Amino acid sequence: MREISEMWGEYLNGREVGADDDFFALGGNSLIGIKIIDRTAQDYGVELSVRDFYLAQTPARVAELIEKGRAGT
Secondary structure, three states, X not given: OHHHHHHHHHHOOOOOOOOOOOOOOXXXXXXXXXXXXXXXXXXXXXXXXXXXXXXXXXXXXXXXXXXXXXXXX
């Protein structure tokens, strides 16, 4: 999960991002979201839908989606 928070920080102007920080409250937008979704697919081999990413909203929840994707569920 820390890796996900750090990745978000890279795309959010180097901000410190906690596990439960809200993507939109941190200044996230659709373009940044797409970049993070693409990077997640590259780094973790998991394709997240835009809808799932936006509904998750936090690194902790995105990490859960990645784990589910890796497990094939």
